[in-house]
Amino acid sequence: MTAAVSVDGVSRVYGTGRAQVVALDDVSLTVEAGQFVSLIGPSGCGKSTLLRLIADLDEPTVGTVRVFGRPAREARLAHEYGIAFQQAGLLPWRTVRANVELPLALAGMGRAGRRERASHLLALVGLADFAEHFPDQLSGGMQQRVAIARALAEEPSLLLMDEPFGALDEMTREHLQTQLLRICAETRAAVVFVTHSIPEAVFLSDRVVVMSPRPGRIREVVPVTLDRAGAADDLDELRTDATFFDEIAAVRAALLDGVSVAQAEGLG
Amino acid sequence: MSATSATAAPAPATAPPPTAPRSGSARPRAAAASLMRSAPLAAVASVLAVGSAWEAYKLLGPADGLMVGQTRLLPRTSDLAMPHTWDMAARLFEPVSGGAGAPPLWSAVLRAGAASLGVAAVGWLLGLVVGMLLALAMQRVRIVESAVLPLVVLSQTVPLVALAPLVRSWGARLEVGPVQWAPWMSVAVIASYLAFFPVAVGMLRGLQSPTTIHADLMRAYGAGWWPTLLRLRLPASVPYLLPALRLAAANAVVGAVVAEVATGLPGGLGRMIVEFAAFSASDPAKPWAPIFGAVALGLAAAGLVALLGTSLRRFRRLEAAR
Numbered sequence: 001m002t003a004a005v006s007v008d009g010v011s012r013v014y015g016t017g018r019a020q021v022v023a024l025d026d027v028s029l030t031v032e033a034g035q036f037v038s039l040i041g042p043s044g045c046g047k048s049t050l051l052r053l054i055a056d057l058d059e060p061t062v063g064t065v066r067v068f069g070r071p072a073r074e075a076r077l078a079h080e081y082g083i084a085f086q087q088a089g090l091l092p093w094r095t096v097r098a099n100v101e102l103p104l105a106l107a108g109m110g111r112a113g114r115r116e117r118a119s120h121l122l123a124l125v126g127l128a129d130f131a132e133h134f135p136d137q138l139s140g141g142m143q144q145r146v147a148i149a150r151a152l153a154e155e156p157s158l159l160l161m162d163e164p165f166g167a168l169d170e171m172t173r174e175h176l177q178t179q180l181l182r183i184c185a186e187t188r189a190a191v192v193f194v195t196h197s198i199p200e201a202v203f204l205s206d207r208v209v210v211m212s213p214r215p216g217r218i219r220e221v222v223p224v225t226l227d228r229a230g231a232a233d234d235l236d237e238l239r240t241d242a243t244f245f246d247e248i249a250a251v252r253a254a255l256l257d258g259v260s261v262a263q264a265e266g267l268g
Numbered sequence: 269m270s271a272t273s274a275t276a277a278p279a280p281a282t283a284p285p286p287t288a289p290r291s292g293s294a295r296p297r298a299a300a301a302s303l304m305r306s307a308p309l310a311a312v313a314s315v316l317a318v319g320s321a322w323e324a325y326k327l328l329g330p331a332d333g334l335m336v337g338q339t340r341l342l343p344r345t346s347d348l349a350m351p352h353t354w355d356m357a358a359r360l361f362e363p364v365s366g367g368a369g370a371p372p373l374w375s376a377v378l379r380a381g382a383a384s385l386g387v388a389a390v391g392w393l394l395g396l397v398v399g400m401l402l403a404l405a406m407q408r409v410r411i412v413e414s415a416v417l418p419l420v421v422l423s424q425t426v427p428l429v430a431l432a433p434l435v436r437s438w439g440a441r442l443e444v445g446p447v448q449w450a451p452w453m454s455v456a457v458i459a460s461y462l463a464f465f466p467v468a469v470g471m472l473r474g475l476q477s478p479t480t481i482h483a484d485l486m487r488a489y490g491a492g493w494w495p496t497l498l499r500l501r502l503p504a505s506v507p508y509l510l511p512a513l514r515l516a517a518a519n520a521v522v523g524a525v526v527a528e529v530a531t532g533l534p535g536g537l538g539r540m541i542v543e544f545a546a547f548s549a550s551d552p553a554k555p556w557a558p559i560f561g562a563v564a565l566g567l568a569a570a571g572l573v574a575l576l577g578t579s580l581r582r583f584r585r586l587e588a589a590r
Contacts, residue, residue: 057484077490089481093503093583102499106489136585 002069004158004190005031005054010063012049012216023049024060025215033157036184036191038201038208040251046216047194048162054192055083055160067158079107081158082151082189086166088143090135096122096146097131103153121149124183141172148180152187159184159191166196177203178235181228198255202226202247203239210254220254222247319353326350351553356560359553373554377540377561384536385565387452388517388524391459392569395516398460399467406468407475407501408493417472424465428523432458432530451533458530459523463516470512474505506583513576517569525562537561 012024024046031037039047052058053065056072067075075081082103090099100118109117122128125145135143144164151159165173177200184191195201201208208222224247231238238244326345333349334342343349351359360377363370402420406413435454442449478500486496528538540558547554577584 055484055488057487076488079490081488083485083488085481085484087479087481089479089485091482091500091503092585093506103489106486106491106495106499134585 010060013061022215038193038205041211045211045213082156083160084151084164086163088147125149356553356556381561388520390456392520394460395463399464402468403471455527458527459520462519462523466512466515474508475501514573
């Protein structure tokens with residue numbers, strides 16, 4: 001089976017000469033189909049850059065990015081992935097329904113098909129009653145749910161999410177995390193998820209990729225072994241599970257290890 | 269949600285980007301409703317205030333005005349220089365001239381105003397098309413923006429009176445098939461010369477207004493320039509375009525009236541202002557009539573654009589919520 005994402009020896013360098021910034025340095029990563037992978041690390045570690053390279057919103061200086069076996073550009077043009085950002089980025093002049101329908105319309109789907117699909121997706125994120133509202137009439141959390149529904153519109157096998165819950169309060173954030181896990185279990189999509197939050201990364205992911213800054217590198221990949229299938233009835237119970245805290249400690253250790261090494265490098 | 273609040277308070281063409289304050293729909297709607305009730309009142313009050321100021325100065329100001337050296341700083345207050353407001357209003361309902369069967373002055377002004385408005389509207393449309401095409405070209409190709417934008421700004425420094433005879437003489441030599449260049453076309457072209465500028469600048473800002481996230485999204489959907497234009501850039505430019513269109517309408521009216529004077533086109537307000545100026549001694553209230561006509565013309569033009577704005581209010585949600 002082809003991997004959802006395979007990043008091979010990728011570097012991304014901005015600028016030239018003295019102003020040169022190495023955002024990513026020789027990064028390799030494989031995300032299997034259906035796998036949930038989080039990218040975590042301090043600001044400037046290149047996690048968002050890596051996501052943008054996978055989405056072909058930016059191009060690597062060196063190395064190759066393949067999505068389902070195809071070059072990233074081809075995958076983008078074939079609408080292979082859905083994407084969501086920290087800001088919902090809904091078009092204010094379109095209703096909630098029309099926003100969800102936008103990627104479908106751009107892909108040339110007919111009106112009836114779009115309508116049916118949008119209704120299904122809005123029910124999935126619990127916003128069926130708000131289809132004819134405009135984005136400015138919704139709360140931040142609701143807007144972000146619309147953005148997720150939009151990302152799912154074309155039933156992608158890959159979801160790319162750049163801190164989608166970063167701007168939300170803790171309650172809304174946990175609620176949406178649970179919903180996202182439920183949706184991923186239903187759609188069997190692979191996810192690449194950028195976050196600042198260790199608990200969020202652990203709660204959601206099969207693997208947490210810990211990155212370090214200047215230059216952006218992968219420091220460690222921490223596998224997470226939460227029993228999500230066993231807790232399918234109430235995923236939130238996992239948040240108080242002992243394993244959950246152990247995994248958080250493991251990821252934190254990997255991150256802090258990075259800091260001490262960086263300091264050691266600074267002294268050297 | 270009503271857009272009345274936005275139409276009643278004209279913003280400059282270079283309005284700041286509409287930021288996104290999220291608010292319930294109740295507050296702006298209530299504010300718009302109260303504004304709708306008070307707007308006509310405020311308009312009447314401001315007209316009365318200007319009239320009162322006129323009369324107050326006429327009553328209290330120095331009869332010979334105020335001269336410093338050769339320069340008159342304040343106007344004379346005689347009935348010749350400053351007729352009473354009620355005299356000017358009453359004059360509108362008297363015949364244009366002493367000739368038998370002469371129509372009342374207001375109807376002559378109205379007819380001239382309609383003629384000018386028609387020419388100004390053609391100029392406005394022409395300016396709209398040219399301005400939008402320029403903005404699209406500048407948005408599409410960065411180098412065009414750097415090359416054309418300074419020229420666009422420069423174009424507005426050429427005085428209209430210098431341009432008018434040129435346009436007229438070029439036009440007179442034009443003949444496309446059976447279509448002969450008519451003098452009013454020169455006036456419309458000159459009006460469009462003033463109208464295209466705010467459209468080009470405002471539209472360019474509007475086309476460039478979508479955030480990085482929106483641009484990234486369209487790219488992620490594999491949308492090329494054209495779909496991105498239709499679904500993102502054009503709708504996003506509406507809040508910038510509408511104030512620009514209002515400026516363009518006012519500019520087109522000024523341009524048409526001035527160009528009528530400069531090219532000597534009969535039938536419109538511009539020519540009427542020149543003709544009636546000859547009566548300033550014998551019939552001092554008469555020259556004011558076409559000036560009022562020009563003011564009404566500007567208001568009518570701005571009003572028509574405001575109507576256009578309400579029909580596009582879906583694209584101005586953030587503006588209305590502000």
